[in-house]
Amino acid sequence: MxxxxxxxxxxxxxxxxxxxxxxxxxxxxxxxxxxxxxxxxxxxxxxxxxxxxxxxxxxxxxxxxxxxxxxxHNRNNLICIFPQDPSIPKPYLFDVNAVAWCPLPPMPCNPHVYGLCNFAAVPLGFHIYIIGGSHFDTRSFPINRPSSSSSMFRFNLRDFSWENRASMISARGSFAYAVIRSSGDNSGNIVVAGGGSRHMLFGAAGSRIRLVERYDVVADRWEELEPLPGFRAGCVGFLEREEREFRVVGGHSRSRTVSGVFPVDEYCRDAVVMGLEDGEWRQGGDMWGDLENVRAGKMVVGDDCGSPLVFMIDVNEIFR
Incomplete structure:
Protein backbone atom coordinates (compact mmCIF):
# COMPACT_ATOMS: atom_id res chain seq x y z
CA MET A 1 0.00 0.00 0.00
CA HIS A 73 7.58 3.69 6.90
CA ASN A 74 9.79 0.69 6.14
CA ARG A 75 9.04 -1.06 9.40
CA ASN A 76 5.33 -1.44 8.60
CA ASN A 77 4.89 -4.15 5.97
CA LEU A 78 1.40 -5.61 6.24
CA ILE A 79 -0.07 -8.79 4.76
CA CYS A 80 -3.83 -9.36 4.81
CA ILE A 81 -4.80 -13.03 5.04
CA PHE A 82 -8.25 -14.48 4.39
CA PRO A 83 -8.28 -18.11 5.66
CA GLN A 84 -11.73 -18.87 4.19
CA ASP A 85 -14.93 -17.02 3.31
CA PRO A 86 -14.20 -13.55 4.81
CA SER A 87 -17.84 -13.16 5.90
CA ILE A 88 -17.55 -16.10 8.34
CA PRO A 89 -14.07 -16.48 9.93
CA LYS A 90 -12.15 -13.32 10.76
CA PRO A 91 -9.49 -12.15 8.30
CA TYR A 92 -6.10 -11.22 9.77
CA LEU A 93 -3.43 -8.59 9.24
CA PHE A 94 0.13 -9.80 9.72
CA ASP A 95 2.86 -7.27 10.50
CA VAL A 96 5.94 -8.84 8.91
CA ASN A 97 8.58 -6.85 10.77
CA ALA A 98 6.92 -6.96 14.18
CA VAL A 99 5.78 -10.61 13.75
CA ALA A 100 2.38 -9.62 15.11
CA TRP A 101 -1.16 -10.62 14.15
CA CYS A 102 -4.25 -8.43 14.20
CA PRO A 103 -7.77 -9.85 13.67
CA LEU A 104 -10.14 -7.90 11.42
CA PRO A 105 -13.94 -7.85 11.62
CA PRO A 106 -15.69 -10.27 9.24
CA MET A 107 -17.03 -8.96 5.95
CA PRO A 108 -20.80 -8.20 5.87
CA CYS A 109 -22.73 -11.43 5.50
CA ASN A 110 -25.40 -12.31 2.95
CA PRO A 111 -27.68 -14.99 4.46
CA HIS A 112 -28.38 -16.50 1.03
CA VAL A 113 -24.79 -17.22 -0.07
CA TYR A 114 -21.90 -19.13 1.49
CA GLY A 115 -18.51 -20.61 0.71
CA LEU A 116 -17.01 -17.57 -1.05
CA CYS A 117 -13.61 -18.30 -2.63
CA ASN A 118 -11.46 -17.32 -5.62
CA PHE A 119 -12.10 -13.62 -4.94
CA ALA A 120 -9.52 -10.86 -5.35
CA ALA A 121 -8.15 -8.91 -2.36
CA VAL A 122 -6.81 -5.64 -3.79
CA PRO A 123 -4.94 -3.07 -1.63
CA LEU A 124 -5.20 0.58 -2.64
CA GLY A 125 -4.39 3.48 -0.32
CA PHE A 126 -6.01 3.00 3.09
CA HIS A 127 -8.42 0.36 1.77
CA ILE A 128 -8.59 -3.31 0.84
CA TYR A 129 -11.13 -4.22 -1.86
CA ILE A 130 -12.72 -7.69 -1.92
CA ILE A 131 -13.95 -8.23 -5.47
CA GLY A 132 -16.04 -11.02 -6.99
CA GLY A 133 -15.39 -14.69 -6.34
CA SER A 134 -17.33 -17.94 -6.51
CA HIS A 135 -19.93 -19.07 -3.98
CA PHE A 136 -23.03 -21.19 -3.44
CA ASP A 137 -26.43 -19.50 -3.48
CA THR A 138 -29.35 -21.10 -1.64
CA ARG A 139 -31.75 -19.39 -4.06
CA SER A 140 -30.29 -21.06 -7.16
CA PHE A 141 -31.01 -24.48 -8.62
CA PRO A 142 -29.39 -26.92 -8.40
CA ILE A 143 -28.29 -25.76 -4.97
CA ASN A 144 -24.92 -27.54 -5.10
CA ARG A 145 -23.73 -25.75 -8.25
CA PRO A 146 -21.43 -22.75 -7.60
CA SER A 147 -22.08 -19.39 -9.19
CA SER A 148 -19.85 -16.37 -9.65
CA SER A 149 -20.27 -13.15 -7.67
CA SER A 150 -20.24 -9.54 -8.87
CA SER A 151 -20.22 -7.91 -5.44
CA MET A 152 -17.45 -5.74 -4.02
CA PHE A 153 -16.70 -4.70 -0.45
CA ARG A 154 -14.12 -2.26 0.85
CA PHE A 155 -12.31 -2.45 4.18
CA ASN A 156 -11.09 0.82 5.71
CA LEU A 157 -7.81 0.54 7.60
CA ARG A 158 -8.45 3.82 9.42
CA ASP A 159 -11.53 2.77 11.36
CA PHE A 160 -11.67 -1.02 10.75
CA SER A 161 -15.03 -0.83 8.99
CA TRP A 162 -16.54 -2.52 5.92
CA GLU A 163 -18.71 -0.87 3.28
CA ASN A 164 -20.47 -2.12 0.18
CA ARG A 165 -19.29 -0.65 -3.15
CA ALA A 166 -20.63 -0.79 -6.71
CA SER A 167 -20.93 -4.31 -8.11
CA MET A 168 -19.13 -5.38 -11.28
CA ILE A 169 -21.12 -5.39 -14.49
CA SER A 170 -20.29 -9.09 -15.02
CA ALA A 171 -19.94 -11.58 -12.17
CA ARG A 172 -16.64 -13.45 -12.02
CA GLY A 173 -14.09 -15.23 -9.85
CA SER A 174 -10.52 -16.47 -10.54
CA PHE A 175 -9.79 -13.44 -12.70
CA ALA A 176 -6.79 -11.27 -13.54
CA TYR A 177 -6.58 -7.78 -12.07
CA ALA A 178 -4.21 -4.84 -11.67
CA VAL A 179 -4.21 -1.48 -9.90
CA ILE A 180 -3.58 1.72 -11.86
CA ARG A 181 -2.53 4.25 -9.24
CA SER A 182 -2.89 8.02 -9.51
CA SER A 183 -1.51 10.92 -7.52
CA GLY A 184 -4.11 10.77 -4.74
CA ASP A 185 -3.78 8.57 -1.67
CA ASN A 186 -7.01 6.67 -2.30
CA SER A 187 -7.61 7.36 -5.99
CA GLY A 188 -6.93 5.24 -9.04
CA ASN A 189 -8.49 2.46 -11.10
CA ILE A 190 -8.77 -1.31 -10.83
CA VAL A 191 -8.82 -3.35 -14.04
CA VAL A 192 -10.28 -6.89 -14.06
CA ALA A 193 -10.18 -9.38 -16.94
CA GLY A 194 -11.58 -12.84 -17.62
CA GLY A 195 -12.65 -15.18 -14.84
CA GLY A 196 -15.45 -17.63 -14.27
CA SER A 197 -17.52 -19.49 -11.69
CA ARG A 198 -15.17 -22.33 -10.71
CA HIS A 199 -15.19 -23.15 -7.00
CA MET A 200 -12.33 -24.58 -4.92
CA LEU A 201 -14.44 -27.66 -4.14
CA PHE A 202 -14.35 -28.70 -7.80
CA GLY A 203 -11.14 -29.40 -9.70
CA ALA A 204 -12.56 -28.57 -13.12
CA ALA A 205 -15.65 -27.32 -14.98
CA GLY A 206 -17.30 -23.98 -14.31
CA SER A 207 -18.03 -21.08 -16.63
CA ARG A 208 -15.48 -18.79 -18.33
CA ILE A 209 -15.79 -15.25 -19.64
CA ARG A 210 -13.64 -12.86 -21.66
CA LEU A 211 -15.12 -9.58 -20.46
CA VAL A 212 -12.91 -6.77 -19.14
CA GLU A 213 -13.92 -3.92 -16.82
CA ARG A 214 -12.33 -0.91 -15.15
CA TYR A 215 -13.37 0.48 -11.77
CA ASP A 216 -13.00 4.16 -10.85
CA VAL A 217 -12.32 4.27 -7.12
CA VAL A 218 -13.38 7.89 -6.61
CA ALA A 219 -16.56 7.74 -8.74
CA ASP A 220 -17.44 4.21 -7.52
CA ARG A 221 -18.32 3.18 -11.06
CA TRP A 222 -17.48 0.28 -13.41
CA GLU A 223 -17.12 0.58 -17.18
CA GLU A 224 -16.63 -2.07 -19.84
CA LEU A 225 -13.42 -2.25 -21.89
CA GLU A 226 -12.52 -4.26 -24.97
CA PRO A 227 -12.86 -7.98 -24.09
CA LEU A 228 -10.01 -10.48 -24.07
CA PRO A 229 -9.18 -12.18 -27.40
CA GLY A 230 -10.52 -15.45 -25.97
CA PHE A 231 -12.16 -17.00 -22.91
CA ARG A 232 -9.77 -17.25 -19.97
CA ALA A 233 -10.18 -18.01 -16.25
CA GLY A 234 -7.75 -18.79 -13.45
CA CYS A 235 -5.33 -16.19 -14.84
CA VAL A 236 -3.26 -13.43 -13.23
CA GLY A 237 -2.51 -9.90 -14.39
CA PHE A 238 0.05 -7.16 -13.78
CA LEU A 239 1.19 -3.83 -15.19
CA GLU A 240 4.44 -3.35 -17.07
CA ARG A 241 6.30 -0.77 -19.18
CA GLU A 242 5.81 1.96 -16.57
CA GLU A 243 2.16 0.99 -16.10
CA ARG A 244 1.30 1.56 -19.75
CA GLU A 245 0.39 -2.09 -20.45
CA PHE A 246 -1.78 -4.68 -18.71
CA ARG A 247 -0.51 -8.24 -19.20
CA VAL A 248 -2.70 -11.31 -18.56
CA VAL A 249 -0.93 -14.67 -18.27
CA GLY A 250 -1.83 -18.28 -17.49
CA GLY A 251 -5.26 -19.69 -16.83
CA HIS A 252 -7.45 -22.09 -18.79
CA SER A 253 -9.54 -21.31 -21.84
CA ARG A 254 -11.88 -24.29 -22.16
CA SER A 255 -12.36 -27.83 -20.93
CA ARG A 256 -12.91 -31.20 -22.55
CA THR A 257 -13.96 -34.56 -21.20
CA VAL A 258 -12.01 -37.79 -21.02
CA SER A 259 -14.15 -40.78 -22.01
CA GLY A 260 -17.06 -38.38 -22.08
CA VAL A 261 -17.11 -38.22 -18.27
CA PHE A 262 -14.11 -36.54 -16.61
CA PRO A 263 -13.63 -32.80 -17.31
CA VAL A 264 -10.07 -31.73 -18.14
CA ASP A 265 -8.87 -28.15 -18.61
CA GLU A 266 -7.01 -26.88 -21.63
CA TYR A 267 -4.42 -24.48 -20.24
CA CYS A 268 -3.27 -21.32 -21.98
CA ARG A 269 0.35 -21.30 -23.14
CA ASP A 270 0.34 -17.66 -24.16
CA ALA A 271 -0.08 -14.22 -22.66
CA VAL A 272 -2.14 -11.29 -23.94
CA VAL A 273 -1.36 -7.61 -23.47
CA MET A 274 -3.64 -4.56 -23.47
CA GLY A 275 -2.29 -1.05 -24.06
CA LEU A 276 -3.91 1.16 -21.46
CA GLU A 277 -3.79 4.20 -23.73
CA ASP A 278 -5.55 2.71 -26.77
CA GLY A 279 -7.36 -0.18 -25.04
CA GLU A 280 -6.32 -2.67 -27.75
CA TRP A 281 -5.29 -6.28 -27.06
CA ARG A 282 -2.35 -8.06 -28.72
CA GLN A 283 -0.61 -11.40 -28.32
CA GLY A 284 2.22 -11.43 -25.79
CA GLY A 285 4.03 -14.65 -26.74
CA ASP A 286 4.22 -18.15 -25.24
CA MET A 287 5.02 -18.68 -21.57
CA TRP A 288 6.61 -22.07 -22.25
CA GLY A 289 9.12 -23.27 -24.82
CA ASP A 290 8.24 -25.72 -27.59
CA LEU A 291 9.73 -28.69 -25.69
CA GLU A 292 8.36 -27.75 -22.27
CA ASN A 293 5.23 -29.15 -20.70
CA VAL A 294 2.57 -26.64 -19.78
CA ARG A 295 2.38 -26.29 -16.01
CA ALA A 296 -0.90 -25.60 -14.27
CA GLY A 297 0.14 -24.47 -10.81
CA LYS A 298 -1.05 -21.50 -8.79
CA MET A 299 0.40 -18.22 -10.08
CA VAL A 300 1.32 -15.28 -7.86
CA VAL A 301 2.47 -11.79 -8.86
CA GLY A 302 4.80 -9.85 -6.58
CA ASP A 303 6.36 -6.41 -6.76
CA ASP A 304 10.09 -5.66 -6.71
CA CYS A 305 10.47 -1.86 -6.54
CA GLY A 306 7.92 -1.40 -9.31
CA SER A 307 8.95 -4.41 -11.42
CA PRO A 308 6.52 -7.38 -11.46
CA LEU A 309 7.74 -10.81 -10.38
CA VAL A 310 5.60 -13.77 -11.50
CA PHE A 311 5.89 -17.10 -9.68
CA MET A 312 4.14 -20.42 -10.27
CA ILE A 313 3.85 -23.09 -7.58
CA ASP A 314 3.40 -26.55 -9.12
CA VAL A 315 3.33 -29.29 -6.45
CA ASN A 316 6.84 -29.02 -4.94
CA GLU A 317 8.38 -26.86 -7.66
CA ILE A 318 8.48 -23.07 -7.91
CA PHE A 319 8.93 -21.43 -11.32
CA ARG A 320 9.71 -17.81 -12.04
Missing part, protein backbone atom coordinates in the same frame (compact mmCIF):
# COMPACT_ATOMS: atom_id res chain seq x y z
CA UNK A 2 1.50 3.32 -1.07
CA UNK A 3 0.93 7.03 -0.66
CA UNK A 4 2.74 10.19 -1.63
CA UNK A 5 3.99 11.28 1.79
CA UNK A 6 7.73 11.35 2.43
CA UNK A 7 8.63 8.23 4.48
CA UNK A 8 10.66 10.40 6.85
CA UNK A 9 7.88 12.90 7.43
CA UNK A 10 6.70 13.39 10.99
CA UNK A 11 2.96 13.97 11.38
CA UNK A 12 2.06 17.67 11.64
CA UNK A 13 2.54 19.28 15.04
CA UNK A 14 -0.38 20.01 17.27
CA UNK A 15 -1.85 23.47 17.48
CA UNK A 16 -1.77 25.64 20.60
CA UNK A 17 -5.44 24.94 21.18
CA UNK A 18 -4.79 21.23 20.97
CA UNK A 19 -1.93 21.34 23.47
CA UNK A 20 -3.89 23.42 25.97
CA UNK A 21 -6.90 21.12 25.99
CA UNK A 22 -6.51 18.26 28.51
CA UNK A 23 -8.71 15.97 26.42
CA UNK A 24 -6.39 16.33 23.40
CA UNK A 25 -3.10 15.60 25.21
CA UNK A 26 -1.67 12.30 23.97
CA UNK A 27 1.08 11.68 26.55
CA UNK A 28 1.18 13.96 29.64
CA UNK A 29 4.32 16.05 29.82
CA UNK A 30 5.19 15.71 26.11
CA UNK A 31 4.26 17.85 23.12
CA UNK A 32 1.73 16.12 20.87
CA UNK A 33 4.11 16.07 17.89
CA UNK A 34 6.61 14.07 19.98
CA UNK A 35 3.83 11.80 21.24
CA UNK A 36 2.68 11.10 17.67
CA UNK A 37 6.23 10.13 16.72
CA UNK A 38 6.33 7.68 19.64
CA UNK A 39 2.96 6.20 18.71
CA UNK A 40 4.09 5.76 15.10
CA UNK A 41 6.81 3.39 16.32
CA UNK A 42 4.21 0.94 17.66
CA UNK A 43 3.35 -1.83 15.13
CA UNK A 44 0.05 -1.34 13.34
CA UNK A 45 -1.18 -4.74 14.55
CA UNK A 46 -1.52 -3.30 18.08
CA UNK A 47 -3.40 -0.13 17.13
CA UNK A 48 -6.87 -1.58 17.68
CA UNK A 49 -6.09 -2.03 21.37
CA UNK A 50 -4.38 1.36 21.66
CA UNK A 51 -7.44 3.19 20.31
CA UNK A 52 -9.45 2.15 23.36
CA UNK A 53 -7.00 3.95 25.68
CA UNK A 54 -8.48 7.42 25.17
CA UNK A 55 -10.37 9.57 22.68
CA UNK A 56 -7.21 11.53 21.86
CA UNK A 57 -5.30 8.33 21.02
CA UNK A 58 -8.15 7.06 18.87
CA UNK A 59 -8.30 10.37 17.00
CA UNK A 60 -4.53 10.47 16.47
CA UNK A 61 -4.20 6.84 15.36
CA UNK A 62 -7.13 7.21 12.92
CA UNK A 63 -5.97 10.46 11.32
CA UNK A 64 -5.07 10.51 7.63
CA UNK A 65 -1.65 12.11 8.13
CA UNK A 66 -0.69 9.59 10.83
CA UNK A 67 -1.69 6.59 8.70
CA UNK A 68 0.12 8.06 5.69
CA UNK A 69 3.35 8.22 7.65
CA UNK A 70 2.84 4.77 9.14
CA UNK A 71 2.18 2.98 5.84
CA UNK A 72 5.15 4.63 4.16
Missing amino acids: NSDVDPGEIPPPSTTAESSSPSSILIPGLPNEVSRTILSMIPYAHHARLKSTSKSWKSALSSKSFLNNLIN
Whole structure:
Protein backbone atom coordinates (compact mmCIF):
# COMPACT_ATOMS: atom_id res chain seq x y z
CA MET A 1 0.00 0.00 0.00
CA ASN A 2 1.50 3.32 -1.07
CA SER A 3 0.93 7.03 -0.66
CA ASP A 4 2.74 10.19 -1.63
CA VAL A 5 3.99 11.28 1.79
CA ASP A 6 7.73 11.35 2.43
CA PRO A 7 8.63 8.23 4.48
CA GLY A 8 10.66 10.40 6.85
CA GLU A 9 7.88 12.90 7.43
CA ILE A 10 6.70 13.39 10.99
CA PRO A 11 2.96 13.97 11.38
CA PRO A 12 2.06 17.67 11.64
CA PRO A 13 2.54 19.28 15.04
CA SER A 14 -0.38 20.01 17.27
CA THR A 15 -1.85 23.47 17.48
CA THR A 16 -1.77 25.64 20.60
CA ALA A 17 -5.44 24.94 21.18
CA GLU A 18 -4.79 21.23 20.97
CA SER A 19 -1.93 21.34 23.47
CA SER A 20 -3.89 23.42 25.97
CA SER A 21 -6.90 21.12 25.99
CA PRO A 22 -6.51 18.26 28.51
CA SER A 23 -8.71 15.97 26.42
CA SER A 24 -6.39 16.33 23.40
CA ILE A 25 -3.10 15.60 25.21
CA LEU A 26 -1.67 12.30 23.97
CA ILE A 27 1.08 11.68 26.55
CA PRO A 28 1.18 13.96 29.64
CA GLY A 29 4.32 16.05 29.82
CA LEU A 30 5.19 15.71 26.11
CA PRO A 31 4.26 17.85 23.12
CA ASN A 32 1.73 16.12 20.87
CA GLU A 33 4.11 16.07 17.89
CA VAL A 34 6.61 14.07 19.98
CA SER A 35 3.83 11.80 21.24
CA ARG A 36 2.68 11.10 17.67
CA THR A 37 6.23 10.13 16.72
CA ILE A 38 6.33 7.68 19.64
CA LEU A 39 2.96 6.20 18.71
CA SER A 40 4.09 5.76 15.10
CA MET A 41 6.81 3.39 16.32
CA ILE A 42 4.21 0.94 17.66
CA PRO A 43 3.35 -1.83 15.13
CA TYR A 44 0.05 -1.34 13.34
CA ALA A 45 -1.18 -4.74 14.55
CA HIS A 46 -1.52 -3.30 18.08
CA HIS A 47 -3.40 -0.13 17.13
CA ALA A 48 -6.87 -1.58 17.68
CA ARG A 49 -6.09 -2.03 21.37
CA LEU A 50 -4.38 1.36 21.66
CA LYS A 51 -7.44 3.19 20.31
CA SER A 52 -9.45 2.15 23.36
CA THR A 53 -7.00 3.95 25.68
CA SER A 54 -8.48 7.42 25.17
CA LYS A 55 -10.37 9.57 22.68
CA SER A 56 -7.21 11.53 21.86
CA TRP A 57 -5.30 8.33 21.02
CA LYS A 58 -8.15 7.06 18.87
CA SER A 59 -8.30 10.37 17.00
CA ALA A 60 -4.53 10.47 16.47
CA LEU A 61 -4.20 6.84 15.36
CA SER A 62 -7.13 7.21 12.92
CA SER A 63 -5.97 10.46 11.32
CA LYS A 64 -5.07 10.51 7.63
CA SER A 65 -1.65 12.11 8.13
CA PHE A 66 -0.69 9.59 10.83
CA LEU A 67 -1.69 6.59 8.70
CA ASN A 68 0.12 8.06 5.69
CA ASN A 69 3.35 8.22 7.65
CA LEU A 70 2.84 4.77 9.14
CA ILE A 71 2.18 2.98 5.84
CA ASN A 72 5.15 4.63 4.16
CA HIS A 73 7.58 3.69 6.90
CA ASN A 74 9.79 0.69 6.14
CA ARG A 75 9.04 -1.06 9.40
CA ASN A 76 5.33 -1.44 8.60
CA ASN A 77 4.89 -4.15 5.97
CA LEU A 78 1.40 -5.61 6.24
CA ILE A 79 -0.07 -8.79 4.76
CA CYS A 80 -3.83 -9.36 4.81
CA ILE A 81 -4.80 -13.03 5.04
CA PHE A 82 -8.25 -14.48 4.39
CA PRO A 83 -8.28 -18.11 5.66
CA GLN A 84 -11.73 -18.87 4.19
CA ASP A 85 -14.93 -17.02 3.31
CA PRO A 86 -14.20 -13.55 4.81
CA SER A 87 -17.84 -13.16 5.90
CA ILE A 88 -17.55 -16.10 8.34
CA PRO A 89 -14.07 -16.48 9.93
CA LYS A 90 -12.15 -13.32 10.76
CA PRO A 91 -9.49 -12.15 8.30
CA TYR A 92 -6.10 -11.22 9.77
CA LEU A 93 -3.43 -8.59 9.24
CA PHE A 94 0.13 -9.80 9.72
CA ASP A 95 2.86 -7.27 10.50
CA VAL A 96 5.94 -8.84 8.91
CA ASN A 97 8.58 -6.85 10.77
CA ALA A 98 6.92 -6.96 14.18
CA VAL A 99 5.78 -10.61 13.75
CA ALA A 100 2.38 -9.62 15.11
CA TRP A 101 -1.16 -10.62 14.15
CA CYS A 102 -4.25 -8.43 14.20
CA PRO A 103 -7.77 -9.85 13.67
CA LEU A 104 -10.14 -7.90 11.42
CA PRO A 105 -13.94 -7.85 11.62
CA PRO A 106 -15.69 -10.27 9.24
CA MET A 107 -17.03 -8.96 5.95
CA PRO A 108 -20.80 -8.20 5.87
CA CYS A 109 -22.73 -11.43 5.50
CA ASN A 110 -25.40 -12.31 2.95
CA PRO A 111 -27.68 -14.99 4.46
CA HIS A 112 -28.38 -16.50 1.03
CA VAL A 113 -24.79 -17.22 -0.07
CA TYR A 114 -21.90 -19.13 1.49
CA GLY A 115 -18.51 -20.61 0.71
CA LEU A 116 -17.01 -17.57 -1.05
CA CYS A 117 -13.61 -18.30 -2.63
CA ASN A 118 -11.46 -17.32 -5.62
CA PHE A 119 -12.10 -13.62 -4.94
CA ALA A 120 -9.52 -10.86 -5.35
CA ALA A 121 -8.15 -8.91 -2.36
CA VAL A 122 -6.81 -5.64 -3.79
CA PRO A 123 -4.94 -3.07 -1.63
CA LEU A 124 -5.20 0.58 -2.64
CA GLY A 125 -4.39 3.48 -0.32
CA PHE A 126 -6.01 3.00 3.09
CA HIS A 127 -8.42 0.36 1.77
CA ILE A 128 -8.59 -3.31 0.84
CA TYR A 129 -11.13 -4.22 -1.86
CA ILE A 130 -12.72 -7.69 -1.92
CA ILE A 131 -13.95 -8.23 -5.47
CA GLY A 132 -16.04 -11.02 -6.99
CA GLY A 133 -15.39 -14.69 -6.34
CA SER A 134 -17.33 -17.94 -6.51
CA HIS A 135 -19.93 -19.07 -3.98
CA PHE A 136 -23.03 -21.19 -3.44
CA ASP A 137 -26.43 -19.50 -3.48
CA THR A 138 -29.35 -21.10 -1.64
CA ARG A 139 -31.75 -19.39 -4.06
CA SER A 140 -30.29 -21.06 -7.16
CA PHE A 141 -31.01 -24.48 -8.62
CA PRO A 142 -29.39 -26.92 -8.40
CA ILE A 143 -28.29 -25.76 -4.97
CA ASN A 144 -24.92 -27.54 -5.10
CA ARG A 145 -23.73 -25.75 -8.25
CA PRO A 146 -21.43 -22.75 -7.60
CA SER A 147 -22.08 -19.39 -9.19
CA SER A 148 -19.85 -16.37 -9.65
CA SER A 149 -20.27 -13.15 -7.67
CA SER A 150 -20.24 -9.54 -8.87
CA SER A 151 -20.22 -7.91 -5.44
CA MET A 152 -17.45 -5.74 -4.02
CA PHE A 153 -16.70 -4.70 -0.45
CA ARG A 154 -14.12 -2.26 0.85
CA PHE A 155 -12.31 -2.45 4.18
CA ASN A 156 -11.09 0.82 5.71
CA LEU A 157 -7.81 0.54 7.60
CA ARG A 158 -8.45 3.82 9.42
CA ASP A 159 -11.53 2.77 11.36
CA PHE A 160 -11.67 -1.02 10.75
CA SER A 161 -15.03 -0.83 8.99
CA TRP A 162 -16.54 -2.52 5.92
CA GLU A 163 -18.71 -0.87 3.28
CA ASN A 164 -20.47 -2.12 0.18
CA ARG A 165 -19.29 -0.65 -3.15
CA ALA A 166 -20.63 -0.79 -6.71
CA SER A 167 -20.93 -4.31 -8.11
CA MET A 168 -19.13 -5.38 -11.28
CA ILE A 169 -21.12 -5.39 -14.49
CA SER A 170 -20.29 -9.09 -15.02
CA ALA A 171 -19.94 -11.58 -12.17
CA ARG A 172 -16.64 -13.45 -12.02
CA GLY A 173 -14.09 -15.23 -9.85
CA SER A 174 -10.52 -16.47 -10.54
CA PHE A 175 -9.79 -13.44 -12.70
CA ALA A 176 -6.79 -11.27 -13.54
CA TYR A 177 -6.58 -7.78 -12.07
CA ALA A 178 -4.21 -4.84 -11.67
CA VAL A 179 -4.21 -1.48 -9.90
CA ILE A 180 -3.58 1.72 -11.86
CA ARG A 181 -2.53 4.25 -9.24
CA SER A 182 -2.89 8.02 -9.51
CA SER A 183 -1.51 10.92 -7.52
CA GLY A 184 -4.11 10.77 -4.74
CA ASP A 185 -3.78 8.57 -1.67
CA ASN A 186 -7.01 6.67 -2.30
CA SER A 187 -7.61 7.36 -5.99
CA GLY A 188 -6.93 5.24 -9.04
CA ASN A 189 -8.49 2.46 -11.10
CA ILE A 190 -8.77 -1.31 -10.83
CA VAL A 191 -8.82 -3.35 -14.04
CA VAL A 192 -10.28 -6.89 -14.06
CA ALA A 193 -10.18 -9.38 -16.94
CA GLY A 194 -11.58 -12.84 -17.62
CA GLY A 195 -12.65 -15.18 -14.84
CA GLY A 196 -15.45 -17.63 -14.27
CA SER A 197 -17.52 -19.49 -11.69
CA ARG A 198 -15.17 -22.33 -10.71
CA HIS A 199 -15.19 -23.15 -7.00
CA MET A 200 -12.33 -24.58 -4.92
CA LEU A 201 -14.44 -27.66 -4.14
CA PHE A 202 -14.35 -28.70 -7.80
CA GLY A 203 -11.14 -29.40 -9.70
CA ALA A 204 -12.56 -28.57 -13.12
CA ALA A 205 -15.65 -27.32 -14.98
CA GLY A 206 -17.30 -23.98 -14.31
CA SER A 207 -18.03 -21.08 -16.63
CA ARG A 208 -15.48 -18.79 -18.33
CA ILE A 209 -15.79 -15.25 -19.64
CA ARG A 210 -13.64 -12.86 -21.66
CA LEU A 211 -15.12 -9.58 -20.46
CA VAL A 212 -12.91 -6.77 -19.14
CA GLU A 213 -13.92 -3.92 -16.82
CA ARG A 214 -12.33 -0.91 -15.15
CA TYR A 215 -13.37 0.48 -11.77
CA ASP A 216 -13.00 4.16 -10.85
CA VAL A 217 -12.32 4.27 -7.12
CA VAL A 218 -13.38 7.89 -6.61
CA ALA A 219 -16.56 7.74 -8.74
CA ASP A 220 -17.44 4.21 -7.52
CA ARG A 221 -18.32 3.18 -11.06
CA TRP A 222 -17.48 0.28 -13.41
CA GLU A 223 -17.12 0.58 -17.18
CA GLU A 224 -16.63 -2.07 -19.84
CA LEU A 225 -13.42 -2.25 -21.89
CA GLU A 226 -12.52 -4.26 -24.97
CA PRO A 227 -12.86 -7.98 -24.09
CA LEU A 228 -10.01 -10.48 -24.07
CA PRO A 229 -9.18 -12.18 -27.40
CA GLY A 230 -10.52 -15.45 -25.97
CA PHE A 231 -12.16 -17.00 -22.91
CA ARG A 232 -9.77 -17.25 -19.97
CA ALA A 233 -10.18 -18.01 -16.25
CA GLY A 234 -7.75 -18.79 -13.45
CA CYS A 235 -5.33 -16.19 -14.84
CA VAL A 236 -3.26 -13.43 -13.23
CA GLY A 237 -2.51 -9.90 -14.39
CA PHE A 238 0.05 -7.16 -13.78
CA LEU A 239 1.19 -3.83 -15.19
CA GLU A 240 4.44 -3.35 -17.07
CA ARG A 241 6.30 -0.77 -19.18
CA GLU A 242 5.81 1.96 -16.57
CA GLU A 243 2.16 0.99 -16.10
CA ARG A 244 1.30 1.56 -19.75
CA GLU A 245 0.39 -2.09 -20.45
CA PHE A 246 -1.78 -4.68 -18.71
CA ARG A 247 -0.51 -8.24 -19.20
CA VAL A 248 -2.70 -11.31 -18.56
CA VAL A 249 -0.93 -14.67 -18.27
CA GLY A 250 -1.83 -18.28 -17.49
CA GLY A 251 -5.26 -19.69 -16.83
CA HIS A 252 -7.45 -22.09 -18.79
CA SER A 253 -9.54 -21.31 -21.84
CA ARG A 254 -11.88 -24.29 -22.16
CA SER A 255 -12.36 -27.83 -20.93
CA ARG A 256 -12.91 -31.20 -22.55
CA THR A 257 -13.96 -34.56 -21.20
CA VAL A 258 -12.01 -37.79 -21.02
CA SER A 259 -14.15 -40.78 -22.01
CA GLY A 260 -17.06 -38.38 -22.08
CA VAL A 261 -17.11 -38.22 -18.27
CA PHE A 262 -14.11 -36.54 -16.61
CA PRO A 263 -13.63 -32.80 -17.31
CA VAL A 264 -10.07 -31.73 -18.14
CA ASP A 265 -8.87 -28.15 -18.61
CA GLU A 266 -7.01 -26.88 -21.63
CA TYR A 267 -4.42 -24.48 -20.24
CA CYS A 268 -3.27 -21.32 -21.98
CA ARG A 269 0.35 -21.30 -23.14
CA ASP A 270 0.34 -17.66 -24.16
CA ALA A 271 -0.08 -14.22 -22.66
CA VAL A 272 -2.14 -11.29 -23.94
CA VAL A 273 -1.36 -7.61 -23.47
CA MET A 274 -3.64 -4.56 -23.47
CA GLY A 275 -2.29 -1.05 -24.06
CA LEU A 276 -3.91 1.16 -21.46
CA GLU A 277 -3.79 4.20 -23.73
CA ASP A 278 -5.55 2.71 -26.77
CA GLY A 279 -7.36 -0.18 -25.04
CA GLU A 280 -6.32 -2.67 -27.75
CA TRP A 281 -5.29 -6.28 -27.06
CA ARG A 282 -2.35 -8.06 -28.72
CA GLN A 283 -0.61 -11.40 -28.32
CA GLY A 284 2.22 -11.43 -25.79
CA GLY A 285 4.03 -14.65 -26.74
CA ASP A 286 4.22 -18.15 -25.24
CA MET A 287 5.02 -18.68 -21.57
CA TRP A 288 6.61 -22.07 -22.25
CA GLY A 289 9.12 -23.27 -24.82
CA ASP A 290 8.24 -25.72 -27.59
CA LEU A 291 9.73 -28.69 -25.69
CA GLU A 292 8.36 -27.75 -22.27
CA ASN A 293 5.23 -29.15 -20.70
CA VAL A 294 2.57 -26.64 -19.78
CA ARG A 295 2.38 -26.29 -16.01
CA ALA A 296 -0.90 -25.60 -14.27
CA GLY A 297 0.14 -24.47 -10.81
CA LYS A 298 -1.05 -21.50 -8.79
CA MET A 299 0.40 -18.22 -10.08
CA VAL A 300 1.32 -15.28 -7.86
CA VAL A 301 2.47 -11.79 -8.86
CA GLY A 302 4.80 -9.85 -6.58
CA ASP A 303 6.36 -6.41 -6.76
CA ASP A 304 10.09 -5.66 -6.71
CA CYS A 305 10.47 -1.86 -6.54
CA GLY A 306 7.92 -1.40 -9.31
CA SER A 307 8.95 -4.41 -11.42
CA PRO A 308 6.52 -7.38 -11.46
CA LEU A 309 7.74 -10.81 -10.38
CA VAL A 310 5.60 -13.77 -11.50
CA PHE A 311 5.89 -17.10 -9.68
CA MET A 312 4.14 -20.42 -10.27
CA ILE A 313 3.85 -23.09 -7.58
CA ASP A 314 3.40 -26.55 -9.12
CA VAL A 315 3.33 -29.29 -6.45
CA ASN A 316 6.84 -29.02 -4.94
CA GLU A 317 8.38 -26.86 -7.66
CA ILE A 318 8.48 -23.07 -7.91
CA PHE A 319 8.93 -21.43 -11.32
CA ARG A 320 9.71 -17.81 -12.04
